[in-house]
Amino acid sequence: MKLLTRYNRINLLSTIAIFLLSGIAFFFALHLTLLKQMDEDLRIEQREITNYVAIHGKLFTPVEVKDQETIIEKAGKPYEKEKFKTVKASNNENYRQLCFAIQVGDEWYNIKVRKSLEATEHITQTVFTITFCTILLVLLLTVLINSTILKKLWQPFYSSLHLLQRFKVNNGEPLILPSSTIDEFAFMNSILERTTSKAIQDYERLKEFTENASHELQTPLSIIRSKLEMMMQGENLTEYQFDALQSASEALDRLARMNQSLLLLTKIENEQFTYKSIVDLTQIVKQKAAQFNEIWQDKSLNISLDVQPIQLHTNKELIELLLNNLFSNATRHNYENGHIHITLKQHRLCISNTGHPAALNRKHLFQRFYNPSNSSTSNGLGLAVIQQICTASGFNVAYDFEDGLHIFTITFTV
Template sequence: MKLSERYNRVNLIATIVIMLITGAIYYLAISVILTNQIDKSLEVEEHEAFDYVKLNHRLPQVFESKDQQITFTPAEPNSVKREFINTGYYREKGASEAGRGLISSVTVNGRYYKLQIVESKVETEYLIQIIFGITIGVILLLLLVLLITNRLILSRLWQPFYSILGELKQFKVTDNSDIAPLNSPIDEFNDLHQEVTAMAERVKRDYKDLKTFTENASHELLTPIAVINSKLDTLIQTENFSPQQSKLLGDLYGAVSRLSRLNQSLLLLVKIENKLLTDQQTINLKELIEELLYQLEDIFSDKQITVSANFEDKEITASRYLIDILLNNLIINAVRHNHQGGGIIVNLTAEALVVKNTGESMPLDNERIFTRFHKSSSSEGSGLGLTISKQICESLGYQLGYSYEAAHHCFVVRF
């Protein structure tokens, strides 16, 4: 969930709760105010009755009015407590409705009477309902306006943040382009942009230093490795060795060969990242793969691997050297990590090249498989093959992905 949506949701819920509480308080306040207004009207009627008795020494004439009833009932002296009550208002036809009453007492010529004045609350409650309905309508309108305003304002307010986020998503350490400048009236977004820009510069600088070190180290290793290989060749040709000495020399020769391949792989990575291999030519990918599979037939036979191939014509424009390395890495990798009597499936379409192979029954770590020097414990490779393949695809604008489907490890190059 996006931050703006989360904020809108929390803000909307909080506003609804506050509005409901405020509406309830407002309803009660209006009810109390209008009830007090009725009470004052009842007191006026009470005072008029008192004034009439005081002046005429008799009870006033009682008559029915539209919304008010007055009754005098004989009672025991001092038995009536003056109070306001909520009661029913009964009309002539027996219909009952809500009413508000005042109970009091009056003494006329030494006789004690209970005075009850009842006034209908229908109009008051109707007025309260109208006021409450209008209030609810205003609240709903305010909520709608608030929701629309928040959505519009927040989308503009958070635009700098999403711009920075977009730059981070597109950031590549090998790309020479800088993060686009940001001019925002909000200090926090400007501070965030400055820190992101500084971080990107540090990462690129550190990557450049590491790349330079790798390049220099690889070049410096070329001569010692060549000298060691030459001396080993000379030593093997000039002496007679015991079986133990021959085994030691073979191990040493194999170790130097692996070191040489590793150095060549590092140099190749540097060349790819620096875009030094710029030779471009039109390549028929179908013919190239068929040729490679033909060259590897003996290896397939040794491991009793069954190869299933389905090719469509596909021409690309790229470096022949890099495409050879890419295809060799993917197919040799499928052979190396296969089991005896396994299978390899190679499919080529206009959209993608798919290489599938049987092997371990568990999927590989998708997050680490293309990182440098990552390899299984049983692998004898340098751990750079898939890294180089990934770099080649990225330099050509292709996408290399991995998945595990139906007991097959699947590598897909999307053009």
């Protein structure tokens, strides 16, 4: 769905909702105002009757008046209090009626004074019809304006978007966008030109680094892994030799993971994750927890997940990498039947886990190749990657140790 179409739909629906609610409110306000006026007229009739009784000491004989009736009944039981209500008369018309009791001498009379609501209903219907026609006209004009003027206003955006769609970072040609008299589009074009120009430079640097890393590291690693596998399949290996080869294979895997982490750090430092969008952090945390669930079950870890709805304007890929490293760190450095607590609130993500019984060295914690547990499965780059992602995203990462739990807190701006 195009942006203009979505805008038109939202604008049209919101306009209809506003007009509908305001029309209903206006209808009831007008209706209540007219009823109030009608009640005041009935109150005047009541005062006239009361004054007549006070002066003459008797009730007058009701005179038939168009759209008005006065019903006087001798009361066995007088009305306890005055009461306004809407009733339907014998002619099937709606009337507004005031019921009250009055004492004449020693006798009580119940009096009903009613007036027809036909004129009131006619006024209400007329005003409602005029309002409805006005709303319909405004909606038609809104659709017309959105489909013509806004489409013309958005044309520079689509022109820039078309050129951006054809842009390829690997051909080395800079992106040149047409000038625009609209400040927002001109600012967008300047940002796009600077961004694409830097993307070309970063791509060339990354391409060169990747090619060198792939040639210098990946090929030797593959050869070594292949040779080790061949040797481990030998029939005359002693248990000591097999253990030695197994240890070498694990070290090789660790080196491969280290190479991947270094590549990732280089990409982050080269600002290759610059694209930002609205990210549903709550949904991603739940998805990552579901992915790690089997690992946690195998390790018999007790998981506590407490998340609140939150969205961030950031790079989604970096967020996924951040969560993956945080969850991996809390899992790898934990013990069987340990605990992991994951809390997501308004301005922070907190992950705490059991593990090493003492606090980690805060001074060197986020340095590269720092391995506090001296684990052979850790390359010491996980926490460095976490800090680098937070720095690139504008987040703050902090560590604390409390009640036997290692607590990593990510603070961000919503």
